[in-house]
Amino acid sequence: MSVGPERTLGENAGGSTIKPYLKRKKSSLGETKIAVLGAEGVGKSALSVRFITKRFIGEYDQTAENKYKYSTVVDGEQMAFEVLDTRSLNEDCGAREDVLRWADGYVLVYSVICRKSFLMLQETQKKVEEFRKGASIPIVVLGNKSDLAHMRQVTHEEGRTFAESLGCPFIEVSASEDVTNVTEAFHSLCREIVDFKRRSRSFFDRVFGAFGKEKVSS
Numbered sequence: 224m225s226v227g228p229e230r231t232l233g234e235n236a237g238g239s240t241i242k243p244y245l246k247r248k249k250s251s252l253g254e255t256k257i258a259v260l261g262a263e264g265v266g267k268s269a270l271s272v273r274f275i276t277k278r279f280i281g282e283y284d285q286t287a288e289n290k291y292k293y294s295t296v297v298d299g300e301q302m303a304f305e306v307l308d309t310r311s312l313n314e315d316c317g318a319r320e321d322v323l324r325w326a327d328g329y330v331l332v333y334s335v336i337c338r339k340s341f342l343m344l345q346e347t348q349k350k351v352e353e354f355r356k357g358a359s360i361p362i363v364v365l366g367n368k369s370d371l372a373h374m375r376q377v378t379h380e381e382g383r384t385f386a387e388s389l390g391c392p393f394i395e396v397s398a399s400e401d402v403t404n405v406t407e408a409f410h411s412l413c414r415e416i417v418d419f420k421r422r423s424r425s426f427f428d429r430v431f432g433a434f435g436k437e438k439v440s441s
């Protein structure tokens with residue numbers, strides 16, 4: 224499965240390369256790979272671009288899947304983000320196997336003005352959970368297009384209840400009007416990812432560290 228151009232933005236701005244497919248490389252605590260998943264037109268590109276450039280352009284290339292590199296400071300630590308703005312094909316919300324394998328965490332987006340996108344996201348979440356075999360997964364749920372209050376089809380309460388059932392943060396955002404909440408959404412997922420990696424590492428250290436010591440002493 225081909226993936227669109229990889230762009231490098233932010234403080235580490237540089238050139239661009241074509242990546243033929245998504246490779247899973249082990250990432251350090253200072254790196255977070257984030258896949259933005261959601262139904263067609265919910266604002267995946269608008270949110271990704273808003274986070275990285277702080278701008279809202281209005282119209283985005285809907286034929287490409289873009290991967291952005293961006294580095295910034297979160298809670299006093301330099302973090303290197305890779306953000307994959309997926310494309311929803313055949314109502315899959317972008318949740319293909321290579322995407323699910325590649326990412327450290329997921330931004331799950333629906334549009335508050337489209338109930339169908341909310342229902343599709345719940346199916347996508349099940350797919351993510353099955354793929355990760357029930358392991359706790361860093362996720363943040365976003366209800367986008369909150370500026371279009373008069374067209375709302377999903378209540379704040381419904382979004383919050385869904386996120387609560389997953390034990391993850393929930394934020395209503397507007398990619399078109401707000402940069403603060405969008406930034407906070409990505410930062411909070413970044414925190415979840417770092418916590419998750421720390422917990423996984425200490426678990427492996429306990430298990431394999433002890434095993435290693437046994438071997439040495441025998």
Ligand SMILES: Nc1nc2c(ncn2[C@@H]2O[C@H](COP(=O)(O)OP(=O)(O)OP(=O)(O)O)[C@@H](O)[C@H]2O)c(=O)[nH]1
Nearest residue numbers: 263264265266267268269281283285368397398399
């Ligand atoms: N009013 C409003 N419009 C938005 C917002 N976010 C995105 N849009 C608009 O919604 C449309 C779709 O946005 P995209 O970012 O292309 O959505 P997408 O999920 O990436 O779409 P696909 O790549 O086709 O799956 C565009 O016309 C955006 O300008 C928002 O917060 N408020």
